[in-house]
Amino acid sequence: MAARPGVLLTQPCVDSMLPSLEKSFTVFKLWEASDQDAFVSASAHSIRGLVGNTVVGASGPLIDALPRLEIVSSFSVGLDKIDLPKCRQRGIAVTYTPDVLTDCTADTALSLMLACMRRIPAADRFVRQGRWPAEKNFVHTTKVSGKRVGIVGLGRIGMAIAKRAEAFGCEIAYQGRSPKPNLTFNYYSTAKELATNSDVVVIACPLNEETKGSINREVIDALGPSGFLINIARGPIVDEQELVKALVEGRLGGAGLDVFDDEPHVPQELMSLDNVVLTPHVGSLTWETRRAMADLVVANLEAYFSGKPLLTPV
Template sequence: MSHSNHLLLVSQNFESQIESLSDRCEIHRYYNAEDKEALINDIGDKIRVVGTNGHDGCSRELMDQLPNLEMIGCYGVGYDAIDIEAAREKGIRVTNTPDVLSDAVAELTLGLMIALARQIPQSDQFVRNNEWSPSNGYPLTAELTGKTAGILGLGRIGKEVARRLQAMKMRVIYHGRNHQLDEPYVYYSDLTEMAAASDWLIVIMPGDPGTEKIVSEPVLKALGSKGNLVNVARGSLIDEEAMVDLLQAGELGGAALDVFAKEPAVPDALKTMSNVVLSPHAGSATVKTRAGMGALAISNILAHLDGKPLITQVV
């Protein structure tokens, strides 16, 4: 069937629900094309919509090659890999998929914290390796109760994390662009000061050029040798090299990381540290949440094609 609507898939995330679009669009798969340049030369002027994610994004260069592009649908809440300035200049609409992933990311955040504090990965191996015996129990570990959690970025996900941490009887403080007067948590206008007051520093803010390495070496040093870092946002927010150095030197207590600066590459040094828990950017990676993200991303695209208001418009 020939369609007047042409969709370019920059990422494969839409594939599981592609039938919702195939009746309305001619689908072109950029993400696995052997010759991407030839594909764009062939169909670039036909593309009205791009489907992408927060990692693959959509560059100004690609937009320049799609002269009739009207919309970019992003599968994910983060859209830092999309050139938003270029989209605005060109009048291209951009959507993302907020809210539907907040619970899943908040759950993983808490899970990473418990895994690090209670040394669950090591305890698991202790049992599997038959080291447990009547005379050899696993060493005592830490707990979250009574500790202070400093949240960097009290947005949708940050608030869900805060609610869960309160259930764990933790004290919650936060730093962000604005003091949210309707929230019950103590606000710190200075990130370094908040880190110094925290047992746990939890990074949940969006990544963009203005926030690159916002968790700097001074911030990490303020968190200190008994403090723990959690990152479920973007690897670019952390000075990763400084973090590794401080962990190795014992000047940072521990880290639980779901994201990294150059994914899927992970610094080898982190893989050998017992005070580090690693996760493969899996914050939203549950069956229910990914289905919800896909449905919302596709609903935004269909709304655009039907001339209806976009559901979650960024630009």
């Protein structure tokens, strides 16, 4: 009987995924090793598959340390933690988990928009801290319905955000590499133009060399003191230092942020701002979505090692 393929699991995972992996594969748990480099070196010739995520993926050095690696199955829709050129050079298959997390991530974007513009967390604190009887009235906030919503990156998640925002009577515009056919939404070729013509900008594009730092001071200032920025994509897409300055100085109306430049570290200056809502990268963090992602990760590995077509190849 042939030995089961070895799979390197870089991080702890949804409870349902490990038993599923262990049914078909020999699983090497990287996070349990006190000396991870030594662990990888000792196990390298047994490892043919790798499961990464948004924290630890498949870096160039890790790929180089695994001479028999044939497939990377990523527990994510983002691919910024995978050295894709290295995978192509080595002929390593790469899969990811699109679609199954679209709804929850879009829900998170709308939740942040509502919470930020209506200052829901601050209003909650106002009640919990017993300030209502003494102060009588909470501050006025900003209406969400009918606002101009600009989306940076109109892919699966961006379209799902647009659909939800349309239900609030919002006017939708978008920015991307090129206009998409058969859409009535306004298209802008630059993020600055989009921000100039939006009340809210939602970032839903992938992180790559083109988008890194693309939401800079110029874009933030175009959005202005009555505008709001929502980021459910990746932190480094935004120039975080400029964002913090704009919020502290009142040059931006508010922000809803699920992702940050140096996670899990968040700029201290944001902690006391009532017009900022902060969440710990929870865009797809529901039981239903994470289980569906786990199932897809395992199914891609099983398909590959059975000689069947991959379900969601990159």
